[in-house]
Amino acid sequence: MTDEKVVAYIKKCLDAGRMAEAIDTSKVTGAPLSKEELNGYIRKYLENGWMQKAIDGARAAGIELSKDVLSGYVNKYLEKEKIYSAVDASRIIGMPLPKEKIAIIGKECLRKGKITSALEAYKIIKEKPPEEELIICGNICFKNGLLSDGLEAYKLANKTPPEDELVICGNMCFNIGQITPGLEAYKLANKTPAKEILRICGEACLLEKRTDDARKAFVAAQKVEEMNNSKTIQVREISLEELKNSKIDISSKGFGQKVCSDCGNRTGIKERYFEVSRCPETKEDEEELDKLMKIQHGIENFIVELDVLGNGRGLINSSICGNCGSKDVVLISGDAMEYIEIKAGKK
Numbered sequence: 038m039t040d041e042k043v044v045a046y047i048k049k050c051l052d053a054g055r056m057a058e059a060i061d062t063s064k065v066t067g068a069p070l071s072k073e074e075l076n077g078y079i080r081k082y083l084e085n086g087w088m089q090k091a092i093d094g095a096r097a098a099g100i101e102l103s104k105d106v107l108s109g110y111v112n113k114y115l116e117k118e119k120i121y122s123a124v125d126a127s128r129i130i131g132m133p134l135p136k137e138k139i140a141i142i143g144k145e146c147l148r149k150g151k152i153t154s155a156l157e158a159y160k161i162i163k164e165k166p167p168e169e170e171l172i173i174c175g176n177i178c179f180k181n182g183l184l185s186d187g188l189e190a191y192k193l194a195n196k197t198p199p200e201d202e203l204v205i206c207g208n209m210c211f212n213i214g215q216i217t218p219g220l221e222a223y224k225l226a227n228k229t230p231a232k233e234i235l236r237i238c239g240e241a242c243l244l245e246k247r248t249d250d251a252r253k254a255f256v257a258a259q260k261v262e263e264m265n266n267s268k269t270i271q272v273r274e275i276s277l278e279e280l281k282n283s284k285i286d287i288s289s290k291g292f293g294q295k296v297c298s299d300c301g302n303r304t305g306i307k308e309r310y311f312e313v314s315r316c317p318e319t320k321e322d323e324e325e326l327d328k329l330m331k332i333q334h335g336i337e338n339f340i341v342e343l344d345v346l347g348n349g350r351g352l353i354n355s356s357i358c359g360n361c362g363s364k365d366v367v368l369i370s371g372d373a374m375e376y377i378e379i380k381a382g383k384k
């Protein structure tokens with residue numbers, strides 16, 4: 038080996054934490070290796086969290102490493118939330134980790150959205166992270182566009198992530214060119230992203246020369262545009278069961294107790310629900326929807342709630358009195374503003 042190669046080899050050993058090998062090489066070849074240099078590397082190993090490599094290296098170099106110095110680093114790892122390094126180092130030097138401190142660190146990690154480190158900390162102290170802290174953590178992850186971390190936090194909290202948080206996450210993903218988690222987040226929220234933000238995502242992917250992702254983003258933008266331009270209205274009957282299983286909170290959407298205007302009956306009201314692909318905007322649209330409802334479902338009297346099913350889809354409700362057969366059934370709470378009546382239907 039030439040001198041240059043020897044020096045390069047020694048440096049490589051030192052960088053990788055193989056100090057004994059570097060020292061041997063230096064001895065055999067006569068290449069210089071100063072104690073200061075070795076000392077510097079040992080500090081570097083310790084900073085990196087490589088406790089064992091530092092101890093082995095110091096032994097090979099004949100440098101003393103006091104227990105105080107080492108335990109000082111264990112505390113340093115904890116402060117820097119390097120949980121793995123702290124655990125490893127504490128095991129090596131036989132120093133038990135302070136439980137209260139780890140509990141605090143676990144909580145701090147959750148507050149920073151560092152779910153993996155947090156879970157590691159809680160695992161060490163054999164405790165479960167508190168539910169509310171997990172949700173805070175999940176929301177921070179979502180804000181940072183880290184969908185899978187956020188989902189994990191919510192899953193551990195046994196909660197379903199709210200639509201709004203998922204949309205925030207989706208938008209962040211798109212802004213940083215993460216098309217796949219972005220689309221996934223929107224899908225989970227049962228929402229459609231705006232075509233503009235999908236294009237922004239595509240541009241971000243192009244900048245990083247990720248052409249497949251860019252294509253995916255632009256195709257998604259195209260689809261949204263086509264969907265928005267689609268003129269046909271489609272209606273599909275959905276069961277109450279399906280409605281309940283969807284993320285729509287039907288209790289808050291005016292689906293309360295109903296009463297027949299004609300006979301005052303409050304029980305046995307027959308209700309049917311339909312999903313409408315987009316909300317009618319023009320008189321022609323309304324006529325088209327009336328026709329569809331009558332021909333396909335035999336319903337002449339119904340109400341539409343706009344844009345409640347996501348993706349611009351509306352919800353149709355048709356109620357018939359089980360007592361007198363009247364179609365003039367209204368909500369007891371009478372919050373008529375919640376509804377847009379398309380057709381009065383009064384005879």
Ligand SMILES: [Zn+2]
Binds near residue numbers: 298299302
């Ligand atoms: Zn009635």
